[in-house]
Amino acid sequence: MLFIGSGFSGGLVPGPASADDLLSHTSRLDMAWVLVAAGLVMMMQVGFLLLEAGMVRSKNSINVAQKNLLDFVFGVVAFAAVGFMIAFGRSDGFLFGKQSEFYSLRDLDSWQSAFFVFQVMFCGTAATIVSGAVAERMKLSAYVFGSLIMSGLIYPVFVHWAWGSALFPNASAFLSQMGFVDFAGSTVVHSTGGWVALAACMVIGPRIGKFNADGTPVRIAGHSPVLSTTGALLLFIGWIGFNGGSTLGVSDHVAPIIMNTVLAGGMGTCVGYVIGFYQDGVILPEKSNSGMLGGLVAVTAGCHILDPASALMVGAIGGAVAIFGNAFVERTLRIDDAVGAIGVHAFAGVTGTLLLALLAPVDQLPAGGRLAQLHVQLVGVGVNFYWSFGLGYAFFWAADRLMRIRVSARDEEDGLNLAEHATRLGVGxxxxxxxxxxxxxxxxxxxxxxxxxxxxxxxxxxxxxxxxxxxxxxxxxxxxxxxxxxxxxxxxxxxxxxxTFEAILIHRGGIIVDGNEQLGKLVGLPLIEIIGRSVFDILRDGEKIRVADIMKLNDDNSHEIVVALANGEEIPVEARGRDILYRGEKARIGCLVDLRERKLAESRMRYLALHDPLTGLPNRVLFSERLTELVGEAGNGRGCA
Structure with missing residues (x-):
């Protein structure tokens, strides 16, 4: 251990290490461990990406992956610009840090640079929690804007209140001064992200089809439980750096902290499995995964002071709280959290922060007693809720009115892969x-x-x-x-x-195109032989001109004409016609009524009126009629000389 680091000079074997050399080597070892732990925490971004991508439908998985990438990189920029200064800079009597040397990281030494790298990974974790909760319906641009606010203001301010004395004393770190304990961020990191996620979900509303008309929730299964479970396991691995690296150095405390972390995560997974099977009769992947993450989140606050048995208990309770908390959010509050981030991070984070006051050794509690420490812990989680949820809700409410943070219903139905990235994935x-x-x-x-x-x-x-x-x-x-x-x-x-009893014919331009059976009977020819002939072929000579004039009138009046039958006989008919549309074209329909019986009846009635019914001789009516006719003819000069 004495020769770890740059112990050689000019190729010579060094002598015994001095106190300064030992301090230098120890400092470098601490820095190396912090940077390795930062790498493990950064791997949690991959875990979150896979977890969330697997828990959404394939039509939105590309969008979720992009959100996890962009919230991290934009968070790095915002935290580097102002977030680190606000969180860990000297406040000089202000509410948070405003040390100009930390603005845009202008004047950091080597240790502070390593510390920044580790802390910016925590910031990225807090920011990415919101991603899964609002998945499948938030515009990417609005989400990126929210990540900037989260990383540059909401998260750093609370970090300052709880951890602001990490580099040097700060009176404005009032929670730390009170004795608030949150070793690696159950509240500072996870609850902050969870409460902002709750605010975002309340403003943006549920996904289309998430709730029935009566308010009962509908399970929208993710497209790949394999991806989501892989992501959860990567988060478990990353938590070793998350909690173990929070020692900010290599010490005897690292191994027990990692042990407690593993115990709590394992117990939380077991509890999630049991609760899920009891609730559903089958093993839904999200229940086991939520139990695991709930246990890990809960133990993060007190992993440095809990004994193994207490770590197991915290993991079990944290896993249960995560599952029941998500059920409460979904069924009672009717809030749609696509991946269960609120129950896992906000509720389990609060649970772990409070449980350490009840389960950790009393001599390890800064407040000196369990109830006193519980009071301090309650103040811390209360301030965290009001600050994170309140500012988060105000931001998303204002943003929704300025830029509409939710995608259109059509884009939501099509999927954000297509709507926001013009790319399809899978067969959705x-x-x-x-x-x-x-x-x-x-x-x-x-x-x-x-x-x-x-x-x-x-x-x-x-x-x-x-x-x-x-x-x-x-x-x-x-x-x-x-x-x-x-x-x-x-x-x-x-x-x-x-x-009908009338003969009906339809002609266009004088050519018969259709008719009924009565037409054939009237003319004395089969209908098939009549269709295609001119309508004037069945008229008596001398009637054609008159009939043509009648057709031009297109009136509903009856006209008496004479029709020539096939056998040469000529008969009187009553004709009526009008223009119509027949099979989409203009045509004329005509109805012909045989007048022979009527004419015969009229002739018979006239005969009876003018002759004696018994003798058949002309009567006085006929005599008077004939006399009137003769007198008229005489008046016209046609009488006898």
Whole structure:
């Protein structure tokens, strides 16, 4: 151990190490451990990314991955610019740090640089908690803006109140002065992120279809429990650096801290498994994962002072609180948290922060007693809630009115991969299209874009072929239905027309295009021989001009004309006609009523009126009529000389 570091000079074997050399080597070892731990904490970003990406639908997984990347990098920038100064700079009587040397990291020594690297990973963790809670419905631009506010203001201010004396004494770190204990951030990091996530979820509202009309929640399963479980395990590994690195040096405390962390995470997972099986009868992956993370979050506050048995208990209670807390948020508050971040980070964080006052050795409690320490812990978590939730809600409320932080309903249905990144992943879009098809809501003209090399390329092509076949079948069926309807209409009209006693004909430009059975009987020819002939072929010579004039009138009046039958006989008929639309084109319909019986009856009635019914001789009426006619003829000069 004496020769760890740069113990060689000029190639010579060094002698015994001096006190200054020992201090230098120890300082370098501490710095190395802090930077290694920072790397482990940074790996938690990968864990969060995989956890959240697996717990959302595939159509939103790219968006979730981008949010986890961008909240970290933008958080680094914001924390470097002002966050680190606010959190750990000298306050000089102000509410938080404002030391100009820390502004944009202008004047940091080597140790402070390592300390910044470790702390910025904590800041990234707090910021990324919000990502999963608001997944599948928040605009990426609004989320990035929120990450800047989180990393540059909300998180650093509370860090200053709780940990502001980490580098040098600060009177404004009032929670630390009171004896508030939160070793690695159950409240400072996790509850801060959880309360901001709660505020964001309340402002943005639930996902489409998350709640039924009666308010009961609908489980929206993630597309890959394998990814989410892998992410949870990576978080477990990262927690070794999260808690172990918070010693800020290599000491005898590192191993017990990591041991307590592992015990609590393992116990939380077991509790999540048991509760999940009891509640659901099956093992839903999110229950085991939430139990694990709840146990890890809870033990983070007191992992440095708890004994192994207490760590197991804190892990068990933290895991249970995470699961029941998420159920409370979803079923009672009816708030949609896509990944259960509120229960895991906010509720379990508060639980662990309070439990250390009840389970840690009394001699390790700064307040000197359990109730006194519990009071201090309650003050700390209360201040954290009011600050984080209050400022978070105010920010998202204002942002929603200025820029609308939620995507449109159409974009939410299509998925944020497509709406915000113009990229598809998986077969979710094909599944949605098939669901629309089976639900009877599909547009048969819809075709999905086939992207070469895409994992859904073949399935998309098959869907488009299916739509082609269905559309062709629907078109053929539509044509058959149209023909059937036309035939039915024609049969119905023909039946009505044939049921009449009048002869009906339809002609266009004088050419007969249709008629009824009575027309054939009247003319004395089969109807098939009449169709196609001119209407004037069945008129007596001399009637054509008169009939043509009648057709121009297009009135509803009756006109008496003479029709020439096929056998040469000429008969009087009463004709009426008008213009109509027939099969989409203008035509004229005519009705012909045979007047022979009427004429015969009129002639018979006239004979009876003018002759004696017994003798058949002309009577006085006929005599008077004939006399009147003769007198008239005489008056016209046609009488006898």
């Amino acid at each position: 879009h094909v599944e949605d299209a098939l669901a629309d098809l089976l639900g009877g809501n599909a547009d048969l003209r819809q075709r999905l874009p086939v992207v070469k090399g895409d994992e859904a390329e073949k399935l998309t092509g098959l869907f488009n072929r299916l739509m082609d076949n269905i559309e062709e079948e629907e078109r053929s069926r539509g044509e058959l239905m149209e023909i059937r309807h036309k035939n039915e209409d024609s049969e119905r009209v023909a039946a009505l027309a044939n049921a």
